Amino acid sequence: ARAYRSADKITAISNFTKQELLKRVTGVNITVRTNGVDYDSFADAREQKLSSEFKKYKPYILSVGSLRWRKGYRFSIRAFALAQKVFPELHYVIVGKRYTDKYYKELQNLITELGLQESISILENVDSKESLHELYGNAELFILLLQNKGYDVEGFGLVFLEAAAAGLPVIGARDCGVEDAMRRGENGYLVGSRDIDEAAEEMLEILKDPQSKKSMSEKSLVFTRSMDWKYKMRQYIDLYQNL
Numbered sequence: 001a002r003a004y005r006s007a008d009k010i011t012a013i014s015n016f017t018k019q020e021l022l023k024r025v026t027g028v029n030i031t032v033r034t035n036g037v038d039y040d041s042f043a044d045a046r047e048q049k050l051s052s053e054f055k056k057y058k059p060y061i062l063s064v065g066s067l068r069w070r071k072g073y074r075f076s077i078r079a080f081a082l083a084q085k086v087f088p089e090l091h092y093v094i095v096g097k098r099y100t101d102k103y104y105k106e107l108q109n110l111i112t113e114l115g116l117q118e119s120i121s122i123l124e125n126v127d128s129k130e131s132l133h134e135l136y137g138n139a140e141l142f143i144l145l146l147q148n149k150g151y152d153v154e155g156f157g158l159v160f161l162e163a164a165a166a167g168l169p170v171i172g173a174r175d176c177g178v179e180d181a182m183r184r185g186e187n188g189y190l191v192g193s194r195d196i197d198e199a200a201e202e203m204l205e206i207l208k209d210p211q212s213k214k215s216m217s218e219k220s221l222v223f224t225r226s227m228d229w230k231y232k233m234r235q236y237i238d239l240y241q242n243l
Helices: 002-006 015-024 039-047 073-084 101-113 129-137 158-165 196-208 210-226 229-241
Strands: 010-012 030-032 060-064 091-095 120-123 170-173 188-191
Touching: 010 015, 015 030, 039 129, 039 158, 039 210, 060 073, 060 129, 060 158, 073 091, 073 101, 073 196, 091 129, 101 120, 158 170, 158 210, 170 196, 188 196, 196 210
Parallel strands: 010 030, 060 091, 091 120, 170 188
Antiparallel strands: none
16 A cells, blocks of 8 residues: 555556446546557457467357456357357367366356357467467457456456457456446446356347447457557656656
8 A cells, every 4th residue: 555655647447447446445646548459469360360270269259368266258158159049050169278176167067057168178288379269260259258256367368459459359357447448338248247147148130130240340440450569668658748
């Protein structure tokens, strides 16, 4: 608390993070400076076709994030199961490193319980930017239902910017840093972090309407151009120069 109060300037990467800080240290002035994205580096994601390695997954929705409780896969998997009843050919690709064997086993057990072994693929070894961009660029939409638990929270949600820079509509959870990493109702939807029905409903809203999906994709690109690091760095430079 002394460090916060003695600082000339405090920045937070999202309004959610700012509010979380203010719950713990009152009476300090915090400026929000969100993360950015290198928009131009995703040009290949917007243009690449799927290689034979990933072609078997089409059509698919995508999540990117380590395999841990906070990423909310227990809920997005169940939401996918509901959406797949309407689109039986739909696949779910999850890209992320294993965090603990216990949680990984829980996810595998859930997938088996729902009978989705042939429809959900967990890819732990996507190590190249090219492969990740390929998966981003060819997905139908991006979803991650981030969870808050005590001090373990999602401060921003950079993968939402990455997905949007690849031209994807996005679905995220309310009441976390993601609210500053997307434009609700424009390039995607925010849902209750554990509301499986609402998440499935918004997935179907995107998948059923190609024109709306195309519009969201275009708005994702417009949004992420404005979030490019060249603009974000300028904001930080101005902040330093004004100290």
